[in-house]
Amino acid sequence: MHFMKKLALTAATALMVSGAAQAADKLRIGTEGAYPPFNTLTKDGTLVGFDIDIANALCAEMKVECEFVVQDWDGMIPALMANKFDAVIASMSITEERLKKIDFSEKYYNTPPALAVPKDSDMKDASAASLKGKLVGAQSSTTHSEYAEKKLEGIELKLYPTPDEFKLDIEAGRLDAVIEDVTVLGEWLKSDKGSCCKMLTLLTPDPVINGKGAGVAVRKGETELANKFSAAIKALRANGKYKEINNKYFDFDVYGGE
């Protein structure tokens, strides 16, 4: 019985401690950790990627201490609204739909969506004729899944919790295509695990669905924090820090047009 008591106690204190941890003056940043090359967890549990480097640089620029909180993508916005962290730096696109619930800084990068298909695919392009009846995989709760639902006609959409699962399924030959950010797909296709597949085509972003690129998400009404992030992004662009991080991961500028 002692053991059980202890367990119940630890559970109870865990609740207390996390309640008290709010008082500390750290900025908590939510990220997914399953979205290479932007944010991913190494096997020993450290976060790496473009988002992580940018977040660290932003915090240094804003002179605040930051800590990362890993959260599944599905629950990212609810968790932000529930105050589990103060900001999200996880390649979250600034869309009309999301702006109803949360606020964003200015974008810190913007890349278009794309379709990848198995190498032996008979699909030629993203036209309705070639997409008809095809099984297309996407990560749920993303702009890409919205895009697939609204713009890719005649497909059967399959939703996965992380890109890893649809990669597994297209490698296994279960899907006819996947829709995802072009840099994420590119990174995967370059690796030997992505050898099954090829890039089919870039998709023209829809301003309503895909929004204005990825920004730092904050709770509704925290304009001050959002503005701070926007200013810091601008500063990083100006002082060359952004370019340094960018070049570590990509051979082109992911920021996109001004």
Added chain:
Amino acid sequence: MSEAYVAQEMIAARPRPNEVRKADWTFARLLGSLSILFWIAAGIGLIVFLITSYDQSQIDKYAPRYFDGFLTTMKLVALSVSIGAVLSLPIAFGRMSSNKIVRNLSFGYIYFFRGTPLLAQLFLFYYGFGSFRHFWQDLNLWWFFRDAWSIALLSFSLNTAAYQAEILRGAIMNVPKGQHEGAASLGLPPMVTFFKIILPQALIVALRPYGNEIILMIKGSAVVSIVTIFDLMGHTRRAFSQTLDYQTYLYAAIFYLLVVEIMRRLWDLLEHRLTRHLRR
């Protein structure tokens, strides 16, 4: 003759004891009233919440999807419970077989499917088996293992078959030995004995556990939403991710509760009807 045992005097009647008056507000009554108040408040809160956040455009968009998801759930449960029922027969027999190998095999089957979570089984079947594409292609079975729906149906059927086999075995063992002996003395062949005498009596005993198993499957089937199938839970999660509105889950909860309650009541009626010859 001793007179010590006989009362010598009449014992006068005593007045009846004072009525024990219970306090008007016992602890239990207080607690009961408070908890009833809580449920009433929760119910009103739920209704108020659903009415105030009512949005016709959302209802128009998601109601058909929920209904579609509901049909998918029911189809999945109905099919897998029926397939499982058929599969459970040989497994239950194997479990009661006198052949040691057959007995151990069916015991292993039942132990595996009852000893591991449905979610882990589903992942093993969907992602695990899905990784052997060439093997299935050689067997010309890839069309089956490629499809999420057929994999879900397969793993649910195998899972419920294990549980149903145990239900069936328990029920068959419950039939008195005299029934077998009586059938044997009438010279009935084993097949006739089983299907006409043993099974009907066993099924009466198994009726309640079967009902529970169906309800468990309705609830358990919600995990298929994780392997890309849009059942009721799948549509609910999708609706939540698109609207970030908590009521999506509440509607799903109401839906599931209704289905399970209706199912339970129907099963009670069925049981009442099928056991009417046993009542006096």
Added chain:
Amino acid sequence: MELLSLLSYGSEGWGDEILASIGVTISLALATLPFGLLLGFLLALGINSRESSLQISAKIFTTIFRGLPELLTLFIVYYGAQILGNFLFQTVFGTTIEINSFVAGMVALGFVFSAYASEVFLSAFKGISQGQYEGSAALGLSRFQTMRLVIIPQLIKLALPGLSNLWLILLKETSLVSVIGLADVVRITGVAARVEKEPFLFFSLACLIYLALTFLSSAGLEKIEKNARRGEVRS
């Protein structure tokens, strides 16, 4: 050999992560148990109570939590408790509270467990004859004493088989918490499966781990049951 190295300890293999995840699974189940048992017992008392309001309340509770899919209960508690908790804490203490996935899992699984456990306790109550209560009353024991000294010791013995079954179900249902982000066995093996592209290996391993856990539990439970029955005459 290559497959074995994936399961090794250290930074190369997943052995240590998976071992830690087994700890998470077991501690979640163990933390849920006392809470679920207590609540289940109280619910059974409520349903057995002469107070009809208490009966109805307890029945509403069990109907809800036996009717909802566990996965849905988990989501409702995880998101709902967060909204409610934040609201209450904001108004009372002016701060917020974090309901993490462990606590949410514990509460959701505990509710479901207690709803089923109340049934087990109820049928166990039926197995205790009225004479036990009358005898206790004749000895002048208070209601609480009767419960503690006479009824509960017998009740435990009667309820043990049913409760053992519920424990095994609970152990398996902890796997659902992987969906809301707790690093339990299913989640960690799932991550390993995706990273290493070896789904069959890792999900078989997950199943084996659960089999081992259920095997150990049933062996332990059998011992406890035997111990509880030690006063009975062997037939």
